[in-house]
Amino acid sequence: xxxxxxxxxxxxxxxxxxxxxxxxxxxxxxxxxxxxxxxxxxxxxxxxxxxxxxxxxxxxxxxxxxxxxxxxxxxxxxxxxxxxxxxxxxxxxxxxxxxxxxxxxxxxxxxxxxxxxxxxxxxxxxxxxxxxxxxxxxxxxxxxxxxxxxxxxxxxxxxxxxxxxxxxxxxxxxxxxxxxxxxxxxxxxxxxxxxxxxxxxxxxxxxxxxxxxxxxxxxxxxxxxxxxxxxxxxxxxxxxxxxxxxxxxxxxxxxxxxxxxxxxxxxxxxxxxxxxxxxxxxxxxx
Amino acid sequence: xxxxxxxxxxxxxxxxxxxxxxxxxxxxxxxxxxxxxxxxxxxxxxxxxxxxxxxxxxxxxxxxxxxxxxxxxxxxxxxxxxxxxxxxxxxxxxxxxxxxxxxxxxxxxxxxxxxxxxxxxxxxxxxxxxxxxxxxxxxxxxxxxxxxxxxxxxxxxxxxxxxxxxxxxxxxxxxxxxxxxxxxxxxxxxxxxxxxxxxxxxxxxxxxxxxxxxxxxxxxxxxxxxxxxxxxxxxxxxxxxxxxxxxxxxxxxxxxxxxxxxxxxxxxxxxxxxxxxxxxxxxxxxx
Amino acid sequence: xxxxxxxxxxxxxxxxxxxxxxxxxxxxxxxxxxxxxxxxxxxxxxxxxxxxxxxxxxxxxxxxxxxxxxxxxxxxxxxxxxxxxxxxxxxxxxxxxxxxxxxxxxxxxxxxxxxxxxxxxxxxxxxxxxxxxxxxxxxxxxxxxxxxxxxxxxxxxxxxxxxxxxxxxxxxxxxxxxxxxxxxxxxxxxxxxxxxxxxxxxxxxxxxxxxxxxxxxxxxxxxxxxxxxxxxxxxxxxxxxxxxxxxxxxxxxxxxxxxxxxxxxxxxxxxxxxxxxxxxxxxxxxxxxxxxxxxxxxxxxxxxxxxxxxxxxxxxxxxxxxxxxxxxxxxxxxxxxxxxxxxxxxxxxxxxxxxxxxxxxxxxxxxxxxxxxxxxxxxxxxx
Numbered sequence: 001x002x003x004x005x006x007x008x009x010x011x012x013x014x015x016x017x018x019x020x021x022x023x024x025x026x027x028x029x030x031x032x033x034x035x036x037x038x039x040x041x042x043x044x045x046x047x048x049x050x051x052x053x054x055x056x057x058x059x060x061x062x063x064x065x066x067x068x069x070x071x072x073x074x075x076x077x078x079x080x081x082x083x084x085x086x087x088x089x090x091x092x093x094x095x096x097x098x099x100x101x102x103x104x105x106x107x108x109x110x111x112x113x114x115x116x117x118x119x120x121x122x123x124x125x126x127x128x129x130x131x132x133x134x135x136x137x138x139x140x141x142x143x144x145x146x147x148x149x150x151x152x153x154x155x156x157x158x159x160x161x162x163x164x165x166x167x168x169x170x171x172x173x174x175x176x177x178x179x180x181x182x183x184x185x186x187x188x189x190x191x192x193x194x195x196x197x198x199x200x201x202x203x204x205x206x207x208x209x210x211x212x213x214x215x216x217x218x219x220x221x222x223x224x225x226x227x228x229x230x231x232x233x234x235x236x237x238x239x240x241x242x243x244x245x246x247x248x249x250x251x252x253x254x255x256x257x258x259x260x261x262x263x264x265x266x267x268x269x270x271x272x273x274x275x276x277x278x279x280x281x282x283x284x285x286x
Numbered sequence: 287x288x289x290x291x292x293x294x295x296x297x298x299x300x301x302x303x304x305x306x307x308x309x310x311x312x313x314x315x316x317x318x319x320x321x322x323x324x325x326x327x328x329x330x331x332x333x334x335x336x337x338x339x340x341x342x343x344x345x346x347x348x349x350x351x352x353x354x355x356x357x358x359x360x361x362x363x364x365x366x367x368x369x370x371x372x373x374x375x376x377x378x379x380x381x382x383x384x385x386x387x388x389x390x391x392x393x394x395x396x397x398x399x400x401x402x403x404x405x406x407x408x409x410x411x412x413x414x415x416x417x418x419x420x421x422x423x424x425x426x427x428x429x430x431x432x433x434x435x436x437x438x439x440x441x442x443x444x445x446x447x448x449x450x451x452x453x454x455x456x457x458x459x460x461x462x463x464x465x466x467x468x469x470x471x472x473x474x475x476x477x478x479x480x481x482x483x484x485x486x487x488x489x490x491x492x493x494x495x496x497x498x499x500x501x502x503x504x505x506x507x508x509x510x511x512x513x514x515x516x517x518x519x520x521x522x523x524x525x526x527x528x529x530x531x532x533x534x535x536x537x538x539x540x541x542x543x544x545x546x547x548x549x550x551x552x553x554x555x556x557x558x559x560x561x562x563x564x565x566x567x568x569x570x571x572x573x
Numbered sequence: 574x575x576x577x578x579x580x581x582x583x584x585x586x587x588x589x590x591x592x593x594x595x596x597x598x599x600x601x602x603x604x605x606x607x608x609x610x611x612x613x614x615x616x617x618x619x620x621x622x623x624x625x626x627x628x629x630x631x632x633x634x635x636x637x638x639x640x641x642x643x644x645x646x647x648x649x650x651x652x653x654x655x656x657x658x659x660x661x662x663x664x665x666x667x668x669x670x671x672x673x674x675x676x677x678x679x680x681x682x683x684x685x686x687x688x689x690x691x692x693x694x695x696x697x698x699x700x701x702x703x704x705x706x707x708x709x710x711x712x713x714x715x716x717x718x719x720x721x722x723x724x725x726x727x728x729x730x731x732x733x734x735x736x737x738x739x740x741x742x743x744x745x746x747x748x749x750x751x752x753x754x755x756x757x758x759x760x761x762x763x764x765x766x767x768x769x770x771x772x773x774x775x776x777x778x779x780x781x782x783x784x785x786x787x788x789x790x791x792x793x794x795x796x797x798x799x800x801x802x803x804x805x806x807x808x809x810x811x812x813x814x815x816x817x818x819x820x821x822x823x824x825x826x827x828x829x830x831x832x833x834x835x836x837x838x839x840x841x842x843x844x845x846x847x848x849x850x851x852x853x854x855x856x857x858x859x860x861x862x863x864x865x866x867x868x869x870x871x872x873x874x875x876x877x878x879x880x881x882x883x884x885x886x887x888x889x890x891x892x893x894x895x896x897x898x899x900x901x902x903x904x905x906x907x908x909x910x911x912x913x914x915x916x917x918x919x920x921x922x923x924x925x926x927x928x929x930x931x932x933x934x935x936x937x938x939x940x941x942x943x944x945x946x947x948x949x950x951x952x953x954x955x956x
Binding site for chain 2: 085088091092093094098100102103104226233262271272
Binding site: 001002005006008009010012013106109114115116118122125127133134135136205208209210211213214215216218219250251252254255258259262263264 | 610612614615617618745771772773774776777778779781782783785786788789802805806809810813814815830833834835836870
């Protein structure tokens, strides 16, 4: 029974990680940038979602509003921050992104205060009994929601013109361009979708703890990097699998190995181990 | 110099040693390390334990360098298997692993409570600053020497194009390992000096944020440029003090500065300096 | 062009700022280091607000030795690498009469060393690391030692509540670890069996796996350490998972934010702390009211501790009749002052000996539950 519970918790963590990490791997796959500021968009999404929910009482409204706004902010970040430095060595974009992330965290603290915000009436808190475990609606929504969203993403990538254009651009931008694909449009779309996903992840996380704070992007900023590397940089399926594996490893690890290593160390020990055996990650670039 | 200026100068010099170490790895050998703080921390803990055991400080500092360098070689071996971005994340992982282990070692390493009561070197504040200055100067000279020497050529080749370097029979793995060993030993030395500076160390001093800070110092200064890294380090270390008038907006300013430098002057201060020199030279020349 | 001018003027400002603060006429200066930016900004804000309130009140009542108090606050971002230059600046440049730390253990301990060496008194408002006062006779602490509070927690759980099977959930930092250490040290004295201990890191907000395990452990009580941003979510998630076991916390929960986050799950949670919201004591009542008026949010333990530290400092200077550091130190050592966090008296080491307040959440606010003043239990170490 305990193991089922731990496994379930691991699955929930994993799905949460997946939504955050997929956005990051999309950006990496396309542009080879370690987009640390992605975590800042995660936080922005959480704040926006919380504020809209508190103001209107409707989470259903808050989700798309936040996702769309953050999507646009993500596009703006690409246009003004990354596009001009695409041809520079990779550490330039990395540090620019880190600087941006620090600035974003500070802006959140200055505008919303250091103490964080809470929901006046947190939605999705009703309890559900499954297999003897007491879970909250938000736990269920995270798992099914992430599966649904990523399923839609996968369908988009495989079955629509847009998706094919995107995949072509990832594989060979010049070739894609010669076929009439607007590389610029694909990039914008990429950032929009990735950032929107980050926003949704942020809202889910804030629902889990009834709390949005300026530094909530801190852990995702580096955890998500570890996940996308574990999954194989640029590989969406790999990222998904890596997320769930990591979620489960952490769930069991914090209980049984917690006396020797803290949570982050467990995640990274796992990563280093895998990389030593498979230097390209679990799945190499598709 | 009042005690305030003394303490500032001391921490600046310690950071310079720390950053020059990273410059060796990142700048000279083109390998991004996001876990440099782990070696800084290793040096600090080694010195703390040895100093508390009553050993004299030169021995302790040497010990710090040796242990940090040795661990650097181990990490360096790992770096041979992974490339570029994978390497960056692996080094990040090393940083977290180091921290994770140290935090839970209550017995020897003090765990979360850290180590305190570290005896002073006995040199007094000005004496200590002098020592740190001398060490920083030596590290600077060493870095410049490496750059100009045949080792520097090899490092450069590896940084620019690893595969071609291999074709030219440059023993790439050996040079990568050497860069790691030297760079991490320097970080260990800086960590040891830091330990004597604060006389109390806790795991939190050596986390991811510290790794990012030192990487920023190197990047803002200009990766690979010794004068650039020195100036970049001075600037970023003194920034909280200089921007005191910004009070609540200090960290925002820091983040924005970091972003702005990378966005508008990606070659760092060295690049800016280089182009100014270039312009001056150009004016005097053919015009 | 405009960009260049802006950058240039900014550069000039920064260089000029290096010259130091403008000296106000004839005031007594108290130095204060706090984490105003960075991850600990919430506590930095509270502690500096508490200190500012105290200074305001003291000045309104005529100041100290006929002069106004001036509080010089610097942001150390909770890092020792910053707090040491700040300590040197306060001593060397600003020439403060004494220093107060409104920051965490790391920066406080390092700065304490600097103050001790310079022979200037230094008071730690709430940082709990035992080695802070070991820096020397110049260093005092107005907050409770972590281990002392942990012991009080054990008495509360084992004797006053009668719960014997306890699970400990520990925050992995000096705060959490010293609380757990104090608790475990005398747990057996009160018949407590610690059936398990789990640890989590300061960054954790989701506790699903620990909660699942705790459910399987079926304890009588849960002794959980952490700050409001850890334990708020923890308690919330515990109750949602169907764990009704009583939760006992400490001063890290102390604040309205914990209750806001945990919501209805916070009802019945007990904590050991030093601020009694229901206190009839004039100092406490006045402080709580004045703080909420000034800062705009309810007072918490950190603010109260900083407030207390300033009061102790001012009273000591008044009693000493001068700003001579050694005289101030002697006066501090003899302090017997009623402050918002209780009656402050120091022992030889500089640790405070005072009763522990137990508060409970009722109807969404903190209220009085009990007081633990077992002096034998609560006596802090002498060296």
